[in-house]
Amino acid sequence: MNQAARRIGRTLALVLPVVLVLSGTLAVTRVPWAAPTAESQVLTASSDTASTQAKARAPHEVLRDRLLGELQEKNPGVALTDLQVATNGRPSLAQHCAEIARALGRAAVAKYHSVKQAQAYARPVCDTAFASGVVQDH
Template sequence: MNQAARRIGRTLALVLPVVLVLSGTLAVTRVPWAAPNAESQVLTASSGTASTQAKARAPHEVLRDRLLTELQQKNPGAALTDLQRETESRPSLAQYCGQIARALGRAAVAKYGAKKAQSYSRPVCDTSFASGVVAQGH
């Protein structure tokens, strides 16, 4: 019995590190290399080869990030005007309008405070900007 336990122990000592290395290597499929706001590159491990690929971003995410930057550089009114123009010229973005307007509302509160942020409110995407202001203000 003692010798059988020793044999099992030796087998595990040899096999376990190999299994852990392989499973750990295959489990890590994404490693972000860039800052969260930049386009991220990922390391993908598949069938023994690794390659670096740029992650494609959805058009509404690109628009949201651009408008948030515009809000910081200019004001929420300019960002809301551009949001309205973009959703009118690209109807595929209309479904994300409320989500983007709420994000702009939250960012406006962070920059200007709730009262001043609310003064920029306008009927773009119904009342989504205002709801973002209210949600962040409380």
């Protein structure tokens, strides 16, 4: 129990300051650093004044970014398994499978700084695209 309390305490010690800073930053809309003048401007994010609207990202780009994050947090094997599940569940993603698997291969080499260690996670998802991504960086 003592270890659990210590772990919770360390987590709070790391997370709480970040939460407080972010919540304080987001709560502040305008800080009067100088006396207000007619020339002072307040910048706000508004869809009425935005020059360009954010474009919706394609599903395969969202999947690629999610899997690259998963690869960093866990390992390439988990990301490759999830890629296979995603392409089986949504066949429209299959045309982008090799591209995503190559990106995962390159990211695995970057993570482990070793082609051999990255290659250890290779599996037959999207043919051999992961393996080709691994050797592209070599």
